[in-house]
Each structure stands twice: as structure tokens, then as C-alpha cells.
Amino acid sequence: MAEMNGAESLVHTLIAAGVDTVFANPGTSEMHFVAALDRIPGIRCVLCLDESVVAGAADAYYRMTGKPAATLLHCGPGLGNAISNLHNARRARSGIVNIVGDQATYHRPLDAPLTADTKALAHSVSAFVVEAASAATVGADAAAAIAAARAFPGQVATLILPADTAWDTGGMVAATLPAAGAKPVAPATIETVAALLGSGKPTMLLIGGAAMAAAPLLAAWRIAHHTGAKILLERSPARLPRGRKRAPVERIPYPIDQGIAAFAGIAQLILVNTGEPVSFFAYPGKPGRLYPADCVITVLSLPDEDGPAALAALAARLGVSEARPADAPPDPGPLPGPATGGAADPIAPEAFAQSLAALMPPDAIIIDEAISFGRGFFPRTHAAPPHDWLMLTGGAIGAGIPMAVGAAIGAPGRRVIALQADGSAMYSLAGLWTQAREALDVTTIILSNRKYAILLGELAGVGANPGRTALEMMDLSNPDLDWCQIAGGMGVPAARATGLDELNTQLAASLNRPGPFLIELIL
């Protein structure tokens, strides 16, 4: 076998470690990497037409598979375009092997036009950054990045690949490195938390991260029910198993006053794989921390610790088990049919959720970038078939369409339903094209209210009567976006729904046909 170049050693190292999917938006400095992906079979390359799609897809792919995909980005500015969705991935604790091609090492000092501070951009979103120094180190650097990406519960790990380290010969395939697993929780911590739960004081379990899998959530629910504690989830779960037979748990409300109210009277707060609850934004005269000042916080498990095992141990310690039907979540009762309504009827979020619950197939994947309209979705979907719910973790809007791409590729055979605010959708439209090219089973519902509704609420909170300038900065009409045309232009068939009855018809039809579909729901 001829001596391999750095790019070939990279591809072999990825394949050896089981990284078999690359979301790519290549440029000139990545041509040798592209050529290596072409020559060496074993990696599925998914072309995305901008980098925000690459990053959002890789994020959701990890959430669904638990294993990292690689990206292929072009220089600092290409990484710039991916920053917002890498930020969301960082907040989701998703593992991504983020590969950024860059100027050749010896060309960088010449400051050619595309030269940028790639390292600084990478550090802003990555837990691990390495720049290959030569073709000989590419394999080892890639192995280190893969291990970092896999470190429990998952991290963004960036490998910067200068062009000459890809094309020079001397590449060496590196063996897969072990990745850090979940750290165990000490038995003493279990005892401490058990005692708190038995103290009779108002106590809440706040659950996040890896503890939001189906089994630990049921364990937490039983513990809470058994001890009289409250239970709440972090505000924006990366992935939450929901529906029938899953724990019917709510999450921290987004509006600050509701967020504070959710923790009112709590004397003991127990954190499970999540941080202290804080408000999404600061507001004048309101606290940043949502819990009472005299509330005592105890950590059952940090995000990199084994919260699922800790919850199981805690349940055993408390004598709570699946064998006790009294501690099981109540049956949600029969699933209501779709909510009905004509074109003239306003559509409430709760009614929308009822239709969604009634029509979604088993094992659906819900991508939720519904923003303001989506706050009422949870109660009406507890009785739906089992499904996974993926949220906007970092608040950087524009994740929904890309995440639908990554979820569909990571979980073939399961239907993806993307609940997508119109304003947010405008940031990453190109993802629709990848949905069409890859024939992904994605139904996107554009919640078309033709405004930045969340900001109108925030502006009202500022107190002033908004004038024309302010209102126009929150208004997406004039002209109205025509989502059927936008989708059609990308190769995604689409239809407009006015009213719940039309939504029900179109949603049911889309779920029965393969490939992507978009419904523009006029709110």
C-alpha cells in the first residue's frame, strides 16, 4: 500500500472509531479530505448547503444515536456560520467531531483573504481543540478529538486541519482511544439525598441531561411520588422520551415569573445531571436565580456523572421500585382525537398539541423550535404514543430544520415532525434542500404567525407603548413569507393549512408518504 496522506489517515481513523457519517460543506482547502472520503469506502457524506445545517444536523444525530458524527467545514468563516448551532450542541452536550479545513500551515502567515482566527472561533464552542501540525499527527489528533467528543455525556471537539497536513504524505492511522465514561456517584451522596427526601421539607428533584432517559425519569417520578417531592425538568431538554408509559413531567417554564413561581416554597433542591436553575435572560428588578434565596441545593449528580445509576440506587434505597404499582405514573387515559376547527377559528397551542398527539405515529421524533407558540404543548401530548422530543437547547434560533436532517439520518425508519416557528426557520432554510436530496421522512410544520411573537411579549415587558419602528422590527409580514414556495424551491413538497381541520388532513397525509413534506400552518 502506497504511503498515505494526512487526509487518508483521518478517514481511516474515523472509520476505525466507528464515525461513519459526515455532514459536509466543503471548500477548496478540504479537497484532499473530500478525495480521501471518495476513495475510502465506509463513511456516508451528507451535503449541506450552509454550515448552520451541518452543525445542527450533527447535534441532532448525536442526540438520537449517542455517537458523534463528523463535520466538514471550510476555514474560519465557515466555522463562523456554524457557531450558533455548535453553541446549541454544546448546550445539548452533544458529541461532535468538528473538522475544520484551514489554510496550509506555511500559508497562514501570508494572511490570504480567507485567513481568520479559526482557533479562537473553535474555542468559543468547543471543549477540545487541536490543530494538526503535520500529516504525521493528523491520525493521532483525530483519535484524540473523537475520544473528546465521546467523553460522557458528549462534547464538541474541534480538529483544525491545515490543507498541507491533509495533502502531505506520512499520514498514520491512529488506534481508537478510550473515551471517559460517566463518573460514578458516591454512596454517601445517595444517603444524603435519601435523607433530604425523608426530611419532610418541601423538596424538588430537577432533572436534566443524561438523566432524562426513559428509565431514570420513571425512577425519578416514582421517587418524587413516594416521598412527596416535586419533580421538574431542565428548560430545554436535548432529548426527552415522552408519551404513554413515560413519566409525565413538565419543564422549567420560560417566562421568568412562571419560572420563579415553579420553585416557590422549595426548601431543598436536588440537581440530577443539570445546573442550578436560572432565568433565560435577566430582567430589571428580578432575580437571575429562580429558586428561593434560602433554598438548599444538593447535587445528586453532575452532568458528567451517572445520574441514571444514582436514581436507580436512590429508588432502591427508598424502597421504591417498579413492583409497587402505587408509585407508577397514572395512566393518561384514552388518547383524544384530533382537535377540530375551521379556517376562521383561532388555533390554540393546546389544540394544536392535541392534534399532534392524536396523529403522530409511534416512535415519532419531535423537533421543537416552536418558540412562543410551543409553550402549551406538553400537557396534551402525555397520552400520545411513545416519542422523543428534541428542543432548542442553547437558544440560538435556526436549529430546527437542520436538527430534523440529523435526527432523520440518525434514526431511519422513525418519522420526524418538526414544529418550526417562522422567524426561526429563516436562519437555516438550506436544510430543506438536504431533506429533499436525502429523501428524509420529515414533516415540517411552519407555525406561521408572521411576527417575532416572543419579542412582542418582551417589548411589552419593557413597558413602553411600542411605536411603528419597534413594531416593524418584530413584524414578518410585508411581504408575507410564502412557505409553500420556499419549500417547493428546495424540492420539498408543501401545502398550506388554514385551521385545524386542514392541518389534521395534511399532517395525516404527510405521515403516510415517504420523504419530506412541509405544512405552512397559518396562525
Next chain:
Amino acid sequence: MAEMNGAESLVHTLIAAGVDTVFANPGTSEMHFVAALDRIPGIRCVLCLDESVVAGAADAYYRMTGKPAATLLHCGPGLGNAISNLHNARRARSGIVNIVGDQATYHRPLDAPLTADTKALAHSVSAFVVEAASAATVGADAAAAIAAARAFPGQVATLILPADTAWDTGGMVAATLPAAGAKPVAPATIETVAALLGSGKPTMLLIGGAAMAAAPLLAAWRIAHHTGAKILLERSPARLPRGRKRAPVERIPYPIDQGIAAFAGIAQLILVNTGEPVSFFAYPGKPGRLYPADCVITVLSLPDEDGPAALAALAARLGVSEARPADAPPDPGPLPGPATGGAADPIAPEAFAQSLAALMPPDAIIIDEAISFGRGFFPRTHAAPPHDWLMLTGGAIGAGIPMAVGAAIGAPGRRVIALQADGSAMYSLAGLWTQAREALDVTTIILSNRKYAILLGELAGVGANPGRTALEMMDLSNPDLDWCQIAGGMGVPAARATGLDELNTQLAASLNRPGPFLIELIL
């Protein structure tokens, strides 16, 4: 007058300094800034539906007006979305007052979901970064940022505005600070360069930046003609006056072999407001510097020096003046009519340029993100009516549609014609909506070749016979993008042209109607 808050002091400081345009994509942490813009008249707010549009528009606005606009971006991830076009603005040396709302100062340590390393992101693209510490400093910080943005020839200056510094009272309007002007070139330098030009050795003037205005370019042309020197422009001019009565100058070719050939045999290279010529990317076995190893480089003027005055002084020193008709550029001869061709005829870039030259109105503004198809445009447009040509300076694709927004707002009454590669257009589609909302006189011509043509050329350069994986990563068909639908979805009327005859008809029609129009030209 009641005590003002920080946001109000910011708006008053901007207005006092003559900053009267804000390209905005606001979020919650900017609500008090939005409210202040609403209450205090004097600033035009242009809503953009993603931040890459904000940044690209502000860049082109500066190129056309010579004065900075402000931006309004939302937190670190919003700044992330703007990085690529801020990178282009940095390379264009455009002045931008880049305002980024962020977490309240006391909320940042709580690491709420949208918290990111805003400062690191800002530094990666800015010559000046300041974060307001309190409402009392916002005015002074803004004045410093405005002065930095205006420093000759222009810079990206970022003001980070934590939410509490906007809403707290105690804001103080700051007086406008003087901005650094162009530094003078020493007379000894003029003498040195005059001697070089008289030495008889093969000499080239390489012109860039602020020296690319109409008068200094004509002076440079006359100097070159008079002394036998060659003359060339930097590769991607931020703004180049072209057409009849302007100097018919070419720019550094993009392909590395042509770039090296352009400098072959040059013994003396004189730089005027630009840096040494280097290749856009490195290639194996090829030099990064385009000029011969024994070429002597002399700087007539650095980018922050007064190149126009230096060229005028040099012309006077050499006895070259407008009074000598022999040194004037040759008349380009009569303007040919549009090139013709039916649907079955292939469209050469030169023929396209001939039609463009024949049909463009006087004082048109050409936005050139034509990428590979655009390399043959210059020779056939020398005889066109006077116009300005704005290029992709930093190589971060996705600038064209946003730049058309900013150029049209900066130069009302002039027609903008955007020559737009299809692949690049996908990065910033949302700019079409702003073109429609603001009823901007922009004709966009999508050069639809349905591939990343530039990358196919680069891949061929790598040497291998590309296989299916590589070819699919450069292929924008399957499905074909339907640009008429995409534009229509954003409120921009559109038509498809197959062949030059249809292009001519549609281009002429679009130039005679107000507002935006998009032509999908099938190549």
C-alpha cells in the same frame, strides 16, 4: 428631561455622530435598545431576518457611502451568524459600528443558555472591541466605537451592550470623537518611487483599497502608461469604479497559475494601499507569493495612508497630467449591443458580460459574487456606462444578497445588479425578503449552474478521478433549486431565463420597474 437610560444615550450618541442607519436582527436582550430607537427619531431601522444579512448589508452600505451603519445583533450566537460577512467587511476595510446585545453584566456568571464567549467572537473580526461596563459608559463607549469604525480607511468596531447597561438609568450622551484620517505619504517616498519608475526595469503598480477611486486610478493608469510600467488591481476590490472614462484596469487572476503569470518578469513591485500579492489558497509544490523571488517590493502607500494624494503627487512629479491626452486611457470604442443566443446555446461569461454592459443603466452598482463564472466579466464591460463594481473581498461566500441590500439603501436611485452564483446564494437567502420589504431596486441574476463549479476545478487539480462521493458533494442538482419559487416565497418577483435572448429581455424589463426582481439564468 427625565434621566435617560443607557440605550437612549447610545441612540443619541449615534445620531449626533451621523450614524443614521441600523441593520437589525434584535432579540430579547436588545429590547431597550429597540425601544430607544422607537422613541428617538433619526435612525432608519432595516429589519434583516438573519445576521449574515445584517453584516453584509452594513459592509456594502459603507462601501457606497463611506460612512458606517450600525448593526443590532443578539448575543454571541447572533454575532456568530454574522462572522462570515463581518470577515468580508474586515477584508474590505469597511467601517461598521457593530452593536451586540448580550447578557446583563450580573447575569453572565450564571451561564444562562444563550451565554457565549461574545468577546472572543468579536475580536476575531474586529479592529476595536469594547464592552460597556455600565449605563454611564455606554455613550462614551459608543463614541469610541464610532471613531474606530471611521478610522481611515474603515474598520469593524464592536460595542458589546450588556442588557443592564441598556436599561439602567444614568446614560450620558457622548460627543463625537475625531476619527483618524488617511496618513500622509512622505515626499521622500514619492521621490523613491519616481526613481524606480524611471529606472527602466520591469515595474508594476499594484493598486488596492482607497486608491481604487476613479481619480487615483486614472492617475495610476497615466503614470503606468507614461513610464511603461504595468498596472494591476488587488484580486477582489471592495469597490471599483468601472466603465467608460474610467481606467481599464484588470485585477490579480484567481487561479494560482494565472496569478503567478501576471507577475512574471516583474523586477519592481510598487504597492499602493494594498499588501503583497499572495495566492488565495496554498497548493502543493506552488509558491504562496505570486511575484518572482528576486522582485523588489516598495510601498508607495499602506492601506491607512493617503494613496490617492500620493498618486497625484507622483503624477505631478513625473510630469503626467490630465493635460496630456497621450497619457489618457484609450477610448473603448462603441458599446456593442447585447450578445444573443437561444435556449440551446451555451452561455460564455464573456457573452454574458457583453449583455450586462449593453443593458446596465448609468451609475449601476454591480454586486459580484459570480465566483467561477465571473472571471471573464471585466474586458467586456470596460465600454459600459460608468458603474461601481463591488466584490467578495474575504472569500466568505454568502455576501451577495446581503450586499445588494446595503448598497441599495446606501445609494438610493442607483440600480443594483447582483451577479450571484447559486451555491453561494444559499447562505443568505433571507436577504431577498428585506429587498422586498424595503422595495429596493435590486435585480439579482442567479447564475444557476447547479454545482459548486469552483470546487470541481479544484478537485481536478488534486489529480484523482473523482468518484461518486466526491461528485455528489459538488452537485447542487437532485433536486434542482427552483430560484423563482424561492424568490417568490420571499416576496421578490422572478423569472427564469434559458439563453441570452431571454436574459436580455428580462434584464431590460427588470431595470425599468421599481423594486427587486430575480432572474434565474440557467447555465
